Amino acid sequence: MAQPQLVDKEIVVTGFDRLPPTSMLQDQWNMVKQVVASDIGASHSKSWIEPLELLGLEGMTLVLGSPNSFAKDWVENHYLDSLVKAWKQVNMVIQGVKIVIHEQHPVAIANTNSIVETAAHKNQDSFESFEKEEPGSYTGAPLDNRFTFENFVVGKPNELAYAAALRVAESSTPQFNPLFLYGGVGLGKTHLMHAIAWKIRQCHPARKVIYLSAEKFMYQFVRALRYKDMVAFKDQFRAVDVLMIDDVQFISGKDTTQEEFFHTFNALVDKNHQVIVSADKSPSDLENIEERLKSRLGWGLVADIHPTTYELRLGILQAKAAALNVKVPKEVLEFLAFKITSNIRELEGALNRILAHASLVGRSISLDTTQEVLRDLLRSNDQRLTVEEIQRKVAEYFNIKMSDMVSNRRMQNIARPRQVAMYIAKQLTSKSLPEIGRKFGGRDHTTILHAVRKVQELCNEDFDFANDVEILKRSLQT
Ligand code: ADP
Ligand code: MG
DSSP: OOOOOOTTOOOOOOOOOOEEOHHHHHHHHHHHHHHHHHOOOHHHIIIIITTTTHHHHTTTTEEEEEHHHHHHHHHHHHTTTHHHHHHHOOOOOOEEEEEOTTTOHHHHHHSSOEEEEEGGGHHHHHHHHHOTTTTOOOOOOOOOTEEESTTOOGGGGGGGHHHHHHHHHOSSSOSSSEEEESSSSTSHHHHHHHHHHEEEEHOOOEEEEEEEEHHHHHHHHHHHHHHOOHHHHHHHTTOSEEEEEEEEGGGTTTTTHHHHHHHHHHHHHTTTTTEEESSSOOOOOOHHHHHHHHHHHSSSSEEEEEOOOHHHHHHHHHHHHHHTTTOOHHHHHHHHHHHHSHHHHHHHHHHHHHHHHHHTTTTOOHHHHHHHHHHHHHSSSOOOOOOOHHHHHHHHTOOOOOOGGGGGGHHHHHHHHHHHHHHHHHSSSOOOOHHHHHHHHHHHHHHHHHHHHHHHHHHHHHHHHHHHHHHHHHHHHH
């Protein structure tokens, strides 16, 4: 789905063989790099433009190789305009720039796919003896490319955590130490942790960052004990500038690990090195964690992520659909945001299922297919909104009697609100047409279908009517 992003929008070049770079082109590339550096600043240029490799020309499009997809996306999103502009200045023939992932790229070959520029290197020999399967990643876990600040949708529930995370990532000395992020499962803690690590890497490439889960910390600690390698273990964790431990609740009850973590923690904070911790509860609510550690964890800034709101869920779905470059009808996104309230992971999962289904069966996405594909999932997310509630709200809004929702009266000022209620029932509940029909005085499913179409039609024609329907939907969704 994610086509290499071209360039100058009006020109799409395909089907050309790639010509290898001439020495003239290479010289021009060196000039372009200078122009871009003065445009975006030397440090960004060093991190993002320098690693690009000139691969050649395809038609009038210049092709650059990037060591990995993260760097490729980043350059496309941030520096493509600047690159295209510079190239046009230096060589008038060039109309666009394309970035491709270049597997033979020297950086790609050297890259261990891990954030950790380990202090471990000096200890490598001793580690290799017991972790041959993961050379070079002894201490840290790899980072997810998608978990960046740019991809994080901010809303009321997470604005504090987001702001705190960004601040910590951008500043070169600790502003709050530790930063303690907490919230329920699937609400974005790990996403924010990775985003911090990516950002530090970008803003302060010299700082040593280690990100890992508390479980992994524990596992490595136990192993170090077993192999009598404690000195190396300690040195390694204490040599970092930023230590990030995810899901710290997992060290509950493990006394010796807690002890070690506590000492590591103190050593780093004393040296004014940043510590960032996440958990599913606030420091004081953590169970089976020593008092002194709990209180220490609460010393810096404690930022919580609250359960999602409808607006945030809708925003995330929109952002995700846009990032994947797929068109999903508005009513489908609204339906999902309304129905899947548990957490963001499940919300994303639901969207992915719909997209996968649509691409497999080759049908476009609609509210009907959505309800069908997600039937089991929707059943487990509770049915909070009943047809009766919809009828009551709509009747109240249009000032008709509740009994008219099920009556046979056909005057337009009664029949129309009834149709609106049928329409909303179809949009916001996962009831089938016959089920909805039964709730409206035993009407046939074709009547409901007719109502749904009629209301859709009217919404397209009549702005005020559309507005009424929108207000009603909103009020039922909160
Ligand atoms: P946690 O660690 O709190 O259990 P994660 O960070 O793993 O949750 O988030 C679960 C999923 O939801 C991830 O795919 C993540 O990218 C996504 N997610 C969470 N919060 C947001 C947000 N505010 N914007 C976009 N995606 C989010
Ligand atoms: Mg997590």
